[in-house]
Amino acid sequence: MTIDIEAARAAAPARPFDVRRLSRKAALHGTMILLSLVAVLPIYWMVATSLRPANDIFSSSLWPSAPSPENYRLVLESLPMFRMLANTVVMAAATAALQVLTGLLAAYALTRWRFRFSGTVHALIALSWLVPFQVTMIPNYVLATRLGLLDTLTGLVVPNAAAAFAVLILYNAMKSFPREVIEAARMDGAKHWRILWEIVTPNLRAAIASLAVLAFISAWNEYFWPLLLSRKIENSVVQIGLQMFMAQEGNLWGALMAAATLASLPILVIYLILQRQVIESFMKSGLK
Amino acid sequence: MTTIAITGPGSAADGLPVAPRALAFTARAAVPWLYLAPVLLILAVWVYLPLIEAFQLSFYKWNMLPTAPKTFVGLENYQRLMTLPDMRRALWNTLFYILGLLPLSVVLPLAVAILTQDLAGPLRNVYRTLIFLPMIVAPVVAAILWRWLLNEDHGLVNHALSGLGFDKIGFLIDRDYALGTLVWITGWKLIGFSTLLFSAANAGINRSYVEAARMDGASAWQIIRDIRLPLLSPTILLITMMTILFGAQWSFVYINVLTNGGPLKSTTNVFFLLWEYGFETLAAGLSSAAGMIVFTGFALIAFICLKLMRRYSFHDN
Numbered sequence: 001m002t003i004d005i006e007a008a009r010a011a012a013p014a015r016p017f018d019v020r021r022l023s024r025k026a027a028l029h030g031t032m033i034l035l036s037l038v039a040v041l042p043i044y045w046m047v048a049t050s051l052r053p054a055n056d057i058f059s060s061s062l063w064p065s066a067p068s069p070e071n072y073r074l075v076l077e078s079l080p081m082f083r084m085l086a087n088t089v090v091m092a093a094a095t096a097a098l099q100v101l102t103g104l105l106a107a108y109a110l111t112r113w114r115f116r117f118s119g120t121v122h123a124l125i126a127l128s129w130l131v132p133f134q135v136t137m138i139p140n141y142v143l144a145t146r147l148g149l150l151d152t153l154t155g156l157v158v159p160n161a162a163a164a165f166a167v168l169i170l171y172n173a174m175k176s177f178p179r180e181v182i183e184a185a186r187m188d189g190a191k192h193w194r195i196l197w198e199i200v201t202p203n204l205r206a207a208i209a210s211l212a213v214l215a216f217i218s219a220w221n222e223y224f225w226p227l228l229l230s231r232k233i234e235n236s237v238v239q240i241g242l243q244m245f246m247a248q249e250g251n252l253w254g255a256l257m258a259a260a261t262l263a264s265l266p267i268l269v270i271y272l273i274l275q276r277q278v279i280e281s282f283m284k285s286g287l288k
Numbered sequence: 289m290t291t292i293a294i295t296g297p298g299s300a301a302d303g304l305p306v307a308p309r310a311l312a313f314t315a316r317a318a319v320p321w322l323y324l325a326p327v328l329l330i331l332a333v334w335v336y337l338p339l340i341e342a343f344q345l346s347f348y349k350w351n352m353l354p355t356a357p358k359t360f361v362g363l364e365n366y367q368r369l370m371t372l373p374d375m376r377r378a379l380w381n382t383l384f385y386i387l388g389l390l391p392l393s394v395v396l397p398l399a400v401a402i403l404t405q406d407l408a409g410p411l412r413n414v415y416r417t418l419i420f421l422p423m424i425v426a427p428v429v430a431a432i433l434w435r436w437l438l439n440e441d442h443g444l445v446n447h448a449l450s451g452l453g454f455d456k457i458g459f460l461i462d463r464d465y466a467l468g469t470l471v472w473i474t475g476w477k478l479i480g481f482s483t484l485l486f487s488a489a490n491a492g493i494n495r496s497y498v499e500a501a502r503m504d505g506a507s508a509w510q511i512i513r514d515i516r517l518p519l520l521s522p523t524i525l526l527i528t529m530m531t532i533l534f535g536a537q538w539s540f541v542y543i544n545v546l547t548n549g550g551p552l553k554s555t556t557n558v559f560f561l562l563w564e565y566g567f568e569t570l571a572a573g574l575s576s577a578a579g580m581i582v583f584t585g586f587a588l589i590a591f592i593c594l595k596l597m598r599r600y601s602f603h604d605n
C-alpha cells in the first residue's frame with residue numbers, strides 16, 4: 001500500500017502552476033539558506049575583513065575593493081604565528097594519538113575480559129566527563145607547577161592523554177567486532193597484545209580515524225588549560241596567541257581578523273577535505 | 289564467551305609457561321589492569337585526585353602561593369558563599385545561560401529538522417556542510433569574530449541596524465544586552481550541529497508509521513505531534529540534557545575573552561566565578577568551595593536527567 005502511494009506520488013507529473021508545491025519548496029530552501037547564511041556569514045566576514053587595507057576596513061561592501069595582504073604581513077611581524085601554529089599542530093597531534101592509544105588499550109580490556117570491578121572502571125571512565133574542569137583546575141595547576149610543566153607543550157598534552165569519549169567510542173566499535181575472529185586467533189596461539197594490534201586495530205580503522213579527527217580538532221580549539229599554563233607567547237598555542245593579541249591590539253580589526261583566519265585555516269582545510277567524516281564523528285560523540 | 293577465552297587452553301600462552309598455578313592466576317588477573325593502567329592513571333592523577341584535593345581545599349584558606357601556609361577554616365568558605373551576593377547572581381545567570389541556549393540548541397533545530405525533512409537533491413549536502421561549520425570554529429575565534437560583527441561603532445550588525453533606522457546597540461557593553469549576546473554566540477556554534485542530529489534522527493523514523501497515520505486521515509500537525517515528536521524524544525532529551533549540563537561551561541570562553549564577567553557582573557556564571565575566585569583574587573579555598581557546590585549540583589542534575597531519560601524516552605521497538 002505504502003509503495004503504491006509513494007509510486008503514485010512520484011509518478012504524478014508536477015503541474016507547471018502547482019503554487020502550493022512550489023511555495024513549499026521555496027520555504028524549505030529559504031529556511032536552509034537563511035540558516036546557512038547565519039552560519040557562514042560571520043566566518044566570511046572575518047576573511048573579508050582580513051583582506052581589507054586600512055582605509056577600507058570599516059566599509060560594509062561584501063568584498064574588499066582592493067584586497068591586500070597588508071594585515072597578514074602585520075600579524076606575521078608582530079606575532080610568532082608560525083611557531084605557534086607548529087606548537088598547536090604538535091600539541092593537537094600528540095593529544096589525538098595518545099587518546100587513540102590509551103583508548104584502544106582500555107577498550108580492549110573492557111571488551112575482552114570480564115573481571116572484578118570492570119563495571120566500576122567503566123563507570124569511573126564514563127563519569128569523568130561530568131567533572132567540570134573549572135572544579136579541578138586549582139589542584140591541576142598546582143600539580144603542573146610542581147612537575148615543571150608550566151609553559152611546556154608536554155603540560156598541555158599529558159592531562160588530555162586519555163579521554164572518556166575516546167574509550168567509549170572505541171569500546172562501542174570493539175563490541176561489534178566479531179568475537180569468532182578473536183577466538184580463532186586465540187586458538188592459533190596468538191597473544192592478546194598481537195590480537196589487539198594486528199587483528200582488532202586494523203579493522204577499526206574507520207572508528208579510529210574519526211576519533212582522531214575529532215580529538216585533533218578539540219585539542220586545536222582548547223582554550224582553558226593552555227590559558228592556565230602559558231607564559232611566553234612563543235611557547236603557547238594559537239588560541240592563546242589570539243587572545244593575547246586581542247588584549248593588546250583589540251581595535252586593529254584587520255590584523256585581528258587575519259590572525260583569527262590564520263589560526264582557523266588548518267582546521268578549515270581538514271574540514272574541506274574530510275567534511276563527511278568530520279560531521280559524522282562529531283555527531284557520533286555527542287556534544288562534549 | 290569471554291570466560292571461555294580466559295580459562296581455555298590458549299591462556300597458557302600469556303607469557304608465563306612454567307609459573308606456579310597461584311602466581312599464574314594473579315598474573316592473569318593483572319593483565320586487564322595493565323591495559324587499563326594508562327587511562328586510569330591519567331584520570332586518577334588529573335581528574336579524581338584533584339577532585340578530592342579540591343574538596344579538602346574547600347575547608348582551607350589559601351592564596352595559592354606555594355610558600356604561603358594553608359589555614360584550616362572549617363565551613364567558613366561555604367558560609368561566605370551563602371552571604372556574598374556573587375554566588376547567587378552567578379547561579380541566576382547560569383540559569384539564564386541554560387534557558388537561553390535551549391531555544392538555540394533544541395527548539396529551533398528541531399523545528400528546522402522537521403520542516404526540511406523532504407529536502408533532497410544535491411543542495412542538501414551543501415546546506416549540511418555550511419550549517420555545521422560553526423561547530424569546528426575555535427571558541428576564541430568565534431569570540432573574536434563576533435566581537436567585530438557586534439562592534440558598537442563599526443560592526444556589521446550595527447551598520448544594518450542603523451540602516452534600518454534603529455539605534456545602535458552596545459551588545460557587549462550594555463548590561464541589558466551582554467548576557468543575551470553571549471548566549472547567542474554560544475548558541476551560534478550549536479544550531480547547525482543540533483539540526484543535523486535531529487535530521488538524522490528524523491530520517492531514521494520508519495516511514496510506514498507516517499504513511500499509516502496519513503491514510504487514517506491525520507493532519508500534518510497531528511503526525512508531528514503524535515508520531516514524530518515521541519519518536520524523536522530520545523534525541524530531544526539527550527540534547528536538552530547536554531545543554532543543561534554543559535551549556536554554562538561552553539560559554540566560559542566567551543565570558544573570559546569578551547566581557548570578563550561584566551558589565552556590572554551581568555554575564556558572570558558559576559564557572560566564571562570559580563575562575564575569578566581562583567586565578568584573579570587568588571582565593572583558592574573559596575573557589576574550591578564554590579566548585580564543590582557546582583559539581584554536586586550538576587551531578588545531581590545529571591542523575592535526575594538520566595532517570596528522566598530512561599523513563600520518558602519513547603523507543604521504537
